[in-house]
Amino acid sequence: MDYREKFASLLGGVGLRRAVGDSEWAVIVTCNRVELVMATQDPEGALGKVTAWSMRRIGQAPLYCIQGREALSHLYRVASGLDSLVIGDAQILGQLRSAGRQARLAGSSKGILSSVFDSAVEVGSRVGTNLRARKESVATLAIAFARKKLGRPPKGVLLVGTGKISRIAASSLGGRVRVATRRPKLPPSFAGAERVGWSRIREALSESELVICATSGSRLAVTTSDVKDTKRRVILDLGFPRNVDPRVRGRGRTQLFDLDDLARVVKAPDDPSVAQALAAVEAESSRFERWLNASKLAPELPAMFQWAEAIRVKETEGTLRRLDGLSPREKRLVEALGRRITSKVLAKPAAFAKLSTPDLPQEQRMKLLREIFIEERP
Known part of the structure; x- marks a missing residue:
């Protein structure tokens, strides 16, 4: 990790x-x-x-x-x-x-x-x-893992974040679930859950036996200063990068498990x-x-992309010269639009070139691409 x-x-x-x-x-x-x-x-x-x-x-x-x-x-x-x-x-x-x-x-x-x-x-x-x-999902696997570690249904559940993992966990756990978020309101998918403001995570954590953290943020949601009591609890850190300071592991009676810990206990399914x-x-x-x-x-495929890229660059540069006063962000958006259009336009010709059928073998497909995109006619 x-x-x-x-x-x-x-x-x-x-x-x-x-x-x-x-x-x-x-x-x-x-x-x-x-x-x-x-x-x-x-x-x-x-x-x-x-x-x-x-x-x-x-x-x-x-x-x-x-x-x-x-x-x-x-x-x-x-x-x-x-x-x-x-x-x-x-x-x-x-x-x-x-x-x-x-x-x-x-x-x-x-x-x-x-x-x-x-x-x-x-x-x-x-x-x-x-x-x-x-x-099955990471959330359902994690909940089963946590229940096994606790040995009984948790008294008090705190979910940190409102992403897919937290939504599945809230639905699976039922009962009294708290959800910590910076949002002013919880999404409808968390019906019945209690919203907890980000500043109250420490308070909510102290009242929870099961804590599941799954945010996409780069900053730690739970630090060592948030875990000061001796209450028995399981914290599952399902975020990447990690949401919980790894030094929380073993602090008091708190057990901390991350994605690597889950990976060690997962068994390959016996499924045809x-x-x-x-x-x-x-x-x-x-x-x-x-x-x-x-x-x-055959040079057809890379040549096709080079042909399209040359047109994109020429047309984008010409457009940007005519559009005075654009901010750097707006210029990047115009560039991105050109790349997106080029990518979508070439997706089907590229897929066409990959196939080979009795009535139209790949060699003939490449020839068609060469005639359409590469060879210049007088």
Whole structure:
């Protein structure tokens, strides 16, 4: 957990673009993973640059590196919820889709990596459907874990944050639930719960045997100064970065558990749908690898993205020159709009190029792309 927090902070800061060089790249950050995904002609060289940069900045190298077909399979498993804390977790698919979108808008994901993320999202949407029917979540797993630790239903429950995990927890726990939030009112999904202002967290915590923290904020919601009594309680820190100061662990009769603690007790489900999903992922990664190898031999796909990018840059710069008085933020919005339109326009041609059918094999599809997007007619 400590390393993931450092690496996430590193990838979210300045210097990453320089470190990856000419590689395409995207960053995936979820509750239990921080990954840098790259598309490059020189994997060993790119890894060396990123490792050296990470060592200089945080004194640690990346914990693992996977390449080629194995990397494709990994990304497909992540998108399908097969590599999640809870098998079939639907939230990860949205996070991966968002990571791909942000990379496109930033200009770091182009022909190859954009196609990889599009393919992963498509596979995750299709393969993960049966897994998501399991109705399990991090919240339900955490509540079962906490009840086991307490040995009985909790007397007093405090939820810190109003996100999805807190909503599921409030619905599952029932009874008297308090919800700490900076919002002036609780959302309708917390009907029956009592709102607690952020300044009253310490007071509410002192009256609670079960505390679940799940906010997206970067500042600690619970510190050592908030836990001064000897009341028996279980605190579940389900946030990333962590919401609770790790030094709270073992303070008095308070037990603190985080996402890594939950991961240690999760058992892989004995479910035939998991084996079926894994087989589908391997088949899809094999198919995409064949397409990727074929596209390396043909210049059509990267040339198509370069053609579109050149038009975007020219038209955006011309528009910005005509729009006087725009603020820096407004200029960034215009830039982002152009990238978003380019990405959406090219998504279908890229998907078209990946297919190969008896009536229209991939070679002919590439030829069509070349004639439409690349070759200039007199």
